[in-house]
Amino acid sequence: MNAFRFSTAPLDTASLQREMRDVTCGGFAAFEGWVRNHNEGLAVTRLEYEAFAELAEKEGARIVQEAIARFGVTRAGCVHRIGSLALGEVAVWVGVSAAHRDEAFRACRYIIDEVKHRVPIWKKEHYENGDSGWVNCERCAAPAAHHEEYAAPAAHERDYAAPVNYLHEHAHAHDHDHDHDHEIPSVAAPDYSRQIALREVGPEGQARLRAASVLVVGAGGLGVPVLQYLAGAGVGRIGIVDADRLEPSNLHRQTWYALADCGLEKSTLAAERVRALNPEVRVEPHALHLDANNADRLAAGHDLILDCSDNFATKFLLNDLALRTRKPVLFASVYQYEGQLQVVRGDEATACLRCVWPEATRDGLVGNCAEAGVLGPVPGVFGSLQALEALKLLLGLPGLEPGEMLIFDLVSLNTQRLRARRTPDCDAHRRAGQSAATLSPLELEVQFGSLAEAQAAGFTFVDVRDSRERADDPLPSLALCLPMSKLLTDAAMLDTGGRYLLICATGKRSAAAADLLRSQGFRECRSLRGGIKGLKASA
């Protein structure tokens, strides 16, 4: 069972447990909520539960799926009684099977807590003195219509507007710390819980987004959804480059802005909107045209660049910047009802924009939105896809590969995913190759005061010492182990675009190793100057 359901019949917990059985699991956790005989000083004789079934089942199923995804458990299920229940009966049952006990416990706890807060179920208590009353949480349970239908008058008459509480330890209501945690606080703070709930995000992914810095070039039709979703997701720093001022003809596709904003700089307007959406984001507007003189300065310090421009000149500039700096650039382009996405990582092996579009392609040959016309949602779709790919890239999730193109025709709704060909005589690639050859040997080595500092700079550690040295003096941080003797044979496990910091005892072997790897195309690999001894000396 991976589900949420209601039962009008008493629950057979033994058979529910059998449903959850899975020989791949090492642990099973269950929770049973029982009907107890008193509440707030009144003696309870029996209970009734009612649910707004359609809504409740959907929400319950969502909670179970969230628990499975969030805690990586194998099976989870929840059954809730409705109808009339006697004292001692099981009102709600949650069962979770998992490889390990910890996930099982946590997923079980998550399901019961979330069901309590989110599923619209009402409880009517019958008391020994002949009275009865609906017990409900008017803050969380349901839309007003359901209150009218089921519960509201009785609840208010008796002033029993307390949360539904199935817990065996029936300490009622308002002393529970989680009774209020779903209320909107008066000064709202960003809440990323709905994306942290994804196993692929989690607290670690959220920290990665917070540490990330993205430059968005263009705050128009593509840039608007990109900026909305990146700011919403909590990307820590966002640069916005746009020299244009808002015009009334922009608004059908740039629906973040207002008619009253026309004539104002889009970079400033977009930055204001980002701040209003998420004050945690450090936003830097630049009311400039990106050009050959300012591109490197604007890109400095950003991990990822998003091209949301509508002209080839900007796209080619960013393409060349990707090849020169090895910073990934995620391109999106829209033409009438069609558009495409492409990632250029600037490596030797995969296609860049100039590999795909030879020199002949220039602005004026292909129309932009002003000349060719566009329906508002078209850039909206591509900007949303671009934001999604950007978040996946920052989170390390699979997606569009370097050199790949996604072409999406929004009339036929056909998509194509193509691997663009790396043209051997591509000018941009040749120029980047030449500048790489002139890299100063000093840049091979880099000095840090501590490994934490190096980690914060985004390096993955590669320990090139042999196994005995590693055992005698282990690194305090996680590192890939690639002893000198196996450097070339095992280098395949590294990503040629990865940011590696090679480490040995004194920095001599790691420098030689980094030099060797550089010659094999690992352009971002560096050596820790002074090695581990150097760190200890400076600590």
Ligand SMILES: [Zn+2]
């Ligand atoms: Zn190229």
